Amino acid sequence: MTESQRFKVLAERDINRETFVEPWPEAGLMVADSPYDPQPSIQIVDGRIVELDGRQIDDFDAIDTYIARYGIDIAVAPEAMALDSLTLAHMLTDVNVPRTHLLRLATGCTPAKLVDIMRHMSVLEMMNGLAKMRVRRTPANQAHVTNRRENPALLAADAAEAALRGFAEIETTVGVARAAPFNALAILVGAQTGRGGVMTQCAVEEALGLRLAMKGLTTYAETLSVYGTERAFVDGDDSPWSKAFLASAYASRGVKVRFTSGTGSEALMGSAEQRSMLYLEARCLCVTRGAGSQGVQNGSISCIALPESLPGGVRAVLAENLMAAMLGLEVASGNDALASHSAIRKSAKLMLQFIPGTDFIFSGYSAVPRRDNMFGGGNFDVDDLDDYAVLQRDMQIDGGTRSISEQEAGDIRRLGARAIQAVYAEMGFPVITDAEVEAAVVAHSSEDMPARDIVADLAAADAFLASERSVVEVVAALAKRGFTQTAENVLMMGRQRIAGDYLQPAAIFDRTFTVQSAINDPNDYRGPGTGYRVSGERWDEIMNIRQAKSPRDFIVDRLGSPIDGLDAYGQAKRGGSTEVVVAIGPAFGRVITKTIGGIPHEDVLKAVLTGIAEEGLIGRIVRVWRSSDCAEIGHVGAKLSGSGVSIGIQARGTSIIHRADLARLNNLELFPQSPSMTLETYRAMGRNAARYAAGRITTPVPVTVDNWARLRLIVKTALLHRRETEEIRDLPPEALRLDWEPEV
Amino acid sequence: MPQYPRYVHHADTLVAASGRALNHVTVADAELGHLTLDDIQITQQSLRDQAQIARDAGYTQLAQNLERAAELTVVPRDEIIAMYHILRPGRSDYAQLMALAARLEHHYHAPICAQFVREAADVYHVRGMLRHPDAL
Structure with a gap:
């Protein structure tokens, strides 16, 4: 078979760089409804769960045991489990059923029950459910700030910029584990420079992460991973008990904790036990809640490509987010690791979290270029920031970011880089040079940075970790070097630790450094007019992206004073058969003097008249006052034309060749693409109109079709048309004379 | 309140x-x-x-x-980290977990945590998550 040109083009599309496979439940490659998934069930005897999702107590694995003891409220379970799953699904989508009612019922659901509820729900219904069940009323966003070279000045600058852009949390990680204390320090100092109250963390091995938090270098921890099968859990070097203990250890030092789970991890680790990804995730979530984590990072996270290779994968990922929210867990809803080559696919997937809003729409929006992102790429990265700001503006949705100017970015980056430079200097760490600071101010990626002595940095990081020195010395260093505000903000994170308010579910700090959480900012969405609404100052901020400009002066450069030598001499009359009427709009050559493409109206008239003369006919100019519509201008001209043929031209340049016997909206030739018109087009238009008038055989003027022109110029088009419409007068057509003769 | x-x-x-x-x-x-x-x-x-x-x-x-x-x-930083390691799967035998529970209970007056560790020890025992006798 000969190769199809169309399929060749399709094969080269980004979407066809992805892998798509059929479900294979035995290998755990099934997002939901594996034939091996258990049916929901529970049996409680003497206040103890003795059967859970079809498994008897004697057969419980460690996860079953943990869920049975901590993950299910046995006082609610009989009521919740007796409710039909379809009824519960209805309640999730029904705005008249309050969130608190569902929160209570969900505490009595087994993992299989949660999955069974999801089974009945479409993506749209889940989005409705998520809008209601999200823990915090105000949505937020988290950024990733990392770089391949672990450059501290760049980390601080990027963190400062991300903070200024509105991210409520910033997460870093390492290429080399030993860099952890310094990376954590750099984003702490950078973030607190950008905006006080941005929470920061460093994703590293569990015990090291705890050590960093205890030193005050991080303010929350997120990557406490849990898994849905016992084998995967143990391979992850934890049990539900050790993980819960770790959560308590963090909390004992006032550090916020969020667990991590997500569809596909067990299959990727080879131990899915034939269960569907969603069922295993439901188990993870029951463990997470049972362990007393205030929230979870889920939505497949780094495994995202695996569910996306399967049918229903993106829907299942949304179901994960919703199940977590039902359990009262703060949800940082994925959208972080590279999920697709296709911009269409990745944007479409994002909408499932972006539109309903989650506690953190991204559990890591890459605030650095993709190649500097050490978390798996960054599905959306710094290059997409303007796109993202426009999405917020388009839909009037708070996606947790704001648009900033180049100046603002540069200023805050310099301040952040200087602050970390000061800390390094004061604490005797390897010098950050002024050249590095200046490079960090303007850098896009780590490739724009001068090289550092990584060996010296790592040795200093080791010594810092082993020492008793902590964030307290960092505050002192900042203060001594005059970085007063950053010092205040870093210490404030410590002062907030004393209060412990940010241990409550979904806690972040707003711009006044006030905590916002499930306790004082609970989601109260109950349908239209309720819950979080984008309005007031926040809407101003979202709508005023840096590219937005006032349309008022958009067409100034198309306006001018009337054409010299174009004079009126009374009401236009019908002329002889050797003429073509050139009918112009009310503003043409008077108020507006250039076409949308920038051609002076005088030149347009001369080109048209020359074209008519080339065919031996006479062009007669008439101004139509009563309409700014191109067809009407042309049609009025045609009715005045002795030959019956006219050319109608609007001020913006849109033109028509018309004939008196045609219907108004019909035409001989139409030239709607005014931005693409040249003087040669106008001249050819004149020739053709004359040939029609003379009854000669005529080939339509070839026109350039640029479908993007309308997209680019539509505002200008609208404004030029509006301006011409303002010039409409209740006057009959007017005869005009141009003091000029075509040379033919 | x-x-x-x-x-x-x-x-x-x-x-x-x-x-x-x-x-x-x-x-x-x-x-x-x-x-x-x-x-x-x-x-x-x-x-x-x-x-x-x-x-x-x-x-x-x-x-x-x-x-x-x-x-x-009240548990010092380094000891908390050590306790976490003891509680990780495959790290400790039953007696070691019991000793941890006792230390939590008696030295640090942490009865809830102590009970939590004992419960883990029982589950680890049943599920083969204690330190393997051959472990290095």
Whole structure:
């Protein structure tokens, strides 16, 4: 078979760089409804769960045991489990059923029950459910700030910029584990420079992460991973008990904790036990809640490509987010690791979290270029920031970011880089040079940075970790070097630790450094007019992206004073058969003097008249006052034309060749693409109109079709048309004379 | 009855784990070298207050976690990390876990955490998650 040109083009599309496979439940490659998934069930005897999702107590694995003891409220379970799953699904989508009612019922659901509820729900219904069940009323966003070279000045600058852009949390990680204390320090100092109250963390091995938090270098921890099968859990070097203990250890030092789970991890680790990804995730979530984590990072996270290779994968990922929210867990809803080559696919997937809003729409929006992102790429990265700001503006949705100017970015980056430079200097760490600071101010990626002595940095990081020195010395260093505000903000994170308010579910700090959480900012969405609404100052901020400009002066450069030598001499009359009427709009050559493409109206008239003369006919100019519509201008001209043929031209340049016997909206030739018109087009238009008038055989003027022109110029088009419409007068057509003769 | 946010409503009475009043945790103090890490640590009582707030709002398991955390505030940093390692699967035999539980209970007066560790030991025993006798 000969190769199809169309399929060749399709094969080269980004979407066809992805892998798509059929479900294979035995290998755990099934997002939901594996034939091996258990049916929901529970049996409680003497206040103890003795059967859970079809498994008897004697057969419980460690996860079953943990869920049975901590993950299910046995006082609610009989009521919740007796409710039909379809009824519960209805309640999730029904705005008249309050969130608190569902929160209570969900505490009595087994993992299989949660999955069974999801089974009945479409993506749209889940989005409705998520809008209601999200823990915090105000949505937020988290950024990733990392770089391949672990450059501290760049980390601080990027963190400062991300903070200024509105991210409520910033997460870093390492290429080399030993860099952890310094990376954590750099984003702490950078973030607190950008905006006080941005929470920061460093994703590293569990015990090291705890050590960093205890030193005050991080303010929350997120990557406490849990898994849905016992084998995967143990391979992850934890049990539900050790993980819960770790959560308590963090909390004992006032550090916020969020667990991590997500569809596909067990299959990727080879131990899915034939269960569907969603069922295993439901188990993870029951463990997470049972362990007393205030929230979870889920939505497949780094495994995202695996569910996306399967049918229903993106829907299942949304179901994960919703199940977590039902359990009262703060949800940082994925959208972080590279999920697709296709911009269409990745944007479409994002909408499932972006539109309903989650506690953190991204559990890591890459605030650095993709190649500097050490978390798996960054599905959306710094290059997409303007796109993202426009999405917020388009839909009037708070996606947790704001648009900033180049100046603002540069200023805050310099301040952040200087602050970390000061800390390094004061604490005797390897010098950050002024050249590095200046490079960090303007850098896009780590490739724009001068090289550092990584060996010296790592040795200093080791010594810092082993020492008793902590964030307290960092505050002192900042203060001594005059970085007063950053010092205040870093210490404030410590002062907030004393209060412990940010241990409550979904806690972040707003711009006044006030905590916002499930306790004082609970989601109260109950349908239209309720819950979080984008309005007031926040809407101003979202709508005023840096590219937005006032349309008022958009067409100034198309306006001018009337054409010299174009004079009126009374009401236009019908002329002889050797003429073509050139009918112009009310503003043409008077108020507006250039076409949308920038051609002076005088030149347009001369080109048209020359074209008519080339065919031996006479062009007669008439101004139509009563309409700014191109067809009407042309049609009025045609009715005045002795030959019956006219050319109608609007001020913006849109033109028509018309004939008196045609219907108004019909035409001989139409030239709607005014931005693409040249003087040669106008001249050819004149020739053709004359040939029609003379009854000669005529080939339509070839026109350039640029479908993007309308997209680019539509505002200008609208404004030029509006301006011409303002010039409409209740006057009959007017005869005009141009003091000029075509040379033919 | 603790009011939330405590930072807003109880600023005058909040103290750090060291006993230092919140009002005396300032940048000036840091600059003079007067602060230590314990001056920005949460107290047992603060954690219990937050547990109460969580419980009242319906977040029972979070409250339990914060109560365990309250018990752990007195355990030194390095020892907490060591305890976590002991509790990880395959690290300890039954007796070692029992010893950890005893230390939590008697040395640190942490009965909830102690019970939690004992429970883990029993599950580990049943599920083969204790330290393997051949383990290096």
